[in-house]
Amino acid sequence: MPPIKCPLPRLLLACAVLAVLAALVLGGAGGAGARGSAARAAATLAYSHASAGVVQPQPAPHTCRARGTGLYELPDPGCTPGALNPAVSQADIASTICASGWTSRVRPPESVSEPEKFASMRAYGGHGYASEYEYDHLVPLELGGAVNDPRNLWPEPDYAAHSSYYLNPKDRLERALNRLVCDGRMQLAPAQRLIAGNWVAAYRTYG
Numbered sequence: 001m002p003p004i005k006c007p008l009p010r011l012l013l014a015c016a017v018l019a020v021l022a023a024l025v026l027g028g029a030g031g032a033g034a035r036g037s038a039a040r041a042a043a044t045l046a047y048s049h050a051s052a053g054v055v056q057p058q059p060a061p062h063t064c065r066a067r068g069t070g071l072y073e074l075p076d077p078g079c080t081p082g083a084l085n086p087a088v089s090q091a092d093i094a095s096t097i098c099a100s101g102w103t104s105r106v107r108p109p110e111s112v113s114e115p116e117k118f119a120s121m122r123a124y125g126g127h128g129y130a131s132e133y134e135y136d137h138l139v140p141l142e143l144g145g146a147v148n149d150p151r152n153l154w155p156e157p158d159y160a161a162h163s164s165y166y167l168n169p170k171d172r173l174e175r176a177l178n179r180l181v182c183d184g185r186m187q188l189a190p191a192q193r194l195i196a197g198n199w200v201a202a203y204r205t206y207g
Contacts, residue, residue: 048083048146052108058119058150072200075154080138082196083152088144090188098182103141108148121155134158139196140174170199173207
């Protein structure tokens with residue numbers, strides 16, 4: 001789009017407004033488009049009844065592309081937009097996500113999650129050892145994330161050593177948001193949207 005010319009001084013303000021609007025329109029086709037699609041996905045998170053006891057099919061190999069690098073990668077919003085557990089709502093957090101042992105009760109067994117993890121790594125074109133990735137719930141179990149839906153699981157780059165668990169920035173964010181929700185300082189739904197939409201941005205504020 002060519003520059004907007006303003007021959008008359010009294011029109012400078014109007015032209016400045018037009019220039020800003022033009023920049024917004026042009027910029028929307030770039031990085032803002034990706035951010036917008038992620039935000040729209042987070043605003044419409046689906047509920048999932050996918051069983052934790054059944055190996056779920058994953059996206060086809062090399063069809064998903066993570067954004068970012070290293071420990072601050074974001075999943076592909078088309079493959080992994082996030083999904084929710086219908087057993088969890090704001091009204092029952094005291095007996096679900098805020099109750100001791102909740103995640104252990106609902107987490108799929110390794111016999112289910114391990115083959116899913118390898119298939120998810122192939123979908124994302126993952127390289128290296130499986131131990132370098134955490135098969136991660138985008139909306140975590142401690143925030144009412146779907147327990148075994150491929151829309152809520154992806155191979156997140158991780159520290160290979162389990163002793164470094166709480167150095168992983170997303171794990172730290174999950175713990176922080178769970179405390180905020182369980183302490184009554186944040187509602188459940190906004191916390192779910194924050195972490196599904198862009199967990200890296202949420203980490204800068206809450207991590």
